[in-house]
Amino acid sequence: MRPLTDEETKTMFEKLSKYIGENIKLLIDRPDGTYCFRLHNDRVYYMSDKILKLATNISRDKLVSVGTCFGKFTKTQKFRLHTTALDFLAPYAKFKVWVKPGSEQSFLYGNHIMKSGLGRITENTAQYQGVVVFSMADVPLGFGVAAKTTQECRKVDPMSIVVFHQADIGEYIRSEDTLT
Incomplete structure (x- = not known):
């Protein structure tokens, strides 16, 4: 599990902005804590910093998923949203x-x-x-x-x-x- 590169972050945020616009800020700057996006096996996961710290105790090959899967990167490096992100995006949809x-x-x-x-x-x-x-x-x-x-x-x-x-x-x- 690693942080997204600048190019991956840009691609993902462009896709998210098609649905929620500038409300992307509300996903990261939340009043209940700090949240982040991490990449694992071509999938982007959204999780709190607390869960991220706990997940570092598990080896990468044993880790299946952590947090909420927002989507995945295809082989051509395009980002595809998953329905698991729906509960987070629906309240902010423009x-x-x-x-x-x-x-x-x-x-x-x-x-x-x-x-x-x-x-x-x-x-x-x-x-x-x-x-x-x-x-x-x-x-x-x-x-x-x-x-x-x-x-x-x-x-x-x-x-x-x-x-x-x-x-x-x-x-x-x-x-x-x-x-x-």
Whole structure:
């Protein structure tokens, strides 16, 4: 487990800023202590300094994970967010989409969100902006990218895609063997 390099930090923060903007500061400067990001086996973990100090007592080859996995770096050094980061990012999300109850299951199976399944969308959402997807009961379901702006969503036909699927909490079941 090691600290992220400058390039890795930049790549990860650029990805996070698509969803939470400048609220990234709130993840690190927390009132309940100091938190940090660490890299282990191409995965980025978010943890408190107390847990980090305890984890140093375990050898690297025996350590499976520590803290919360925020995502992983691919072989091409791109950062991919995991759904395990959803609970930390959802409160700070700048752009949100709410899905109707009838379309929740479709989204959780890995499908895009159609206009007919869109409940609400944050005002002034730009096209290709990262969004956090919620149920109508404000339960975070996953991440996506807005396919249309808020204004375009009002005018398109019901079968148009309004949010491209990226990750959802259904991945725990669909791909549990590759998450760790």
